[in-house]
Amino acid sequence: MVNSASKKNVYHFLLDHRLGGPHVFVKSITDRLSRDGHYEFTVVTTGRGEMTQISLVNLRHLWFPLYALEVAINCALIAWYGVCGRIERRNSLFHIHGAANIAPVIAGFLLRTPVIWHFHDVIPRFRPLVSVGLFFVERVTHRLATVAEESIRVYGIPGASLIPAPVDLDYWNGGVPRDRVRGPMKLLNTANLNALKGQDVLLEALGRLEREWELRLIGAFLETQASYGRTLMRRAEALGRARPGCRVVFMGWQGRDRVRDCLRDCDVFVLPSRSEACPIALLEAMAVGKVCIASNVGGVHRIIPEPDLGFLVPPEDPIALAEALATAGSMSPQAAIDMGARAREHVRSGYSSSSVSAQVAKLYGDLLSG
Helix, strand or coil, X not given: CCCHHHCEEEEEEECCCCCCHHHHHHHHHXXXXXXXXXXXXXXXXXXXXXXXXXEECCCCCCCHHHHHHHHHHHHHHHHHHHHHCCCCCCCEEEEEECCCCCHHHHHHHHHCCCEEEEECCCCHHHHHHHHHHHHHHCCCCEEEEECCHHHHHHHCCCCCEECCCCECCCCCCCCCCCXXXXXXXXXXXXXXXCHHHCHHHHHHHHCCCCCCEEEEEECCECHXXXXXXXHHHHHHHHXXXXXXXXXXXXEECCCHHHHHHHHHHCCEEEXXXXXXXXCHHHHHHHHCCCEEEEECCCCHHHHCXXXXXXXXXXXXXXXXXXXXXXXXXXXXXXXXXXXXXXXXXXXXXXXXXXXXXXXXXXXXXXXXXX
């Protein structure tokens, strides 16, 4: 048993309380590394959500220009928590997730706490924020990490370690293969209703598809993307009227057991995003052994590097997406099973939670021993 005094404290800072890819990353890593008892993990988010243990203020959801004030307030809060002991300063480090998440970066500098800044996105407009954060992080013991090599170029962080999103292959596994011959083609997309995720492109592509289909959209309706969400619903209703044999089902947010059930039940997983780094939703679908179609953005081409592992299409190209959907829908059951098996093996080779957790643990050890 590890003595509690010798435990290392890791504070995971997430810019949003709503569950997304970085939250899945954190849960996977903390679940695995908690087993040996060497680390004590605390999740800190702006706003309060399912994983939140320490909550910071979130003003940008009220009005985005308030983000500068939010950063200042949260810097002060984190620093105060460090002074008063709510955040431990001995044997501790900050593991900060997201390019725009600069409040804990600055607070780490103020508290002289070792920092890992982990980039989960490839969004060029965040480059100025990254530049501000680098000014502070380079003045403390730190490491930079990213889930996709494209972040290194976009954000100008050539020394960053590549630590991709982790997948629990024991959990994400396929059930009994579905009978692909009967009924409409079952499609699945798992992403919050956000313009960056490109669900509107998918709906436009489906309007061009000749065969019958059913699309399930698993993801939260975001107040910050309310106009986009309402537009999607109107388009889905119009598609349903024009194509009586087809339908779009908005399922809202679902727990991972339900997501896994839906993955097992679908024929094709579709990720038509405008921006991604290392999308864990795609990795989970491949681990379940599904035929996958994804936009060729960010680091997606490294997840599907060969055409026998899945389909890559240009972003914002509904014609190419419709063609890929038609091709995937015409695959024989055995061809689909074979592609899914190859995809799962590819995930096993580079994205298993055990191997990714080992990389993270090495970073922790380097920082805390240094």
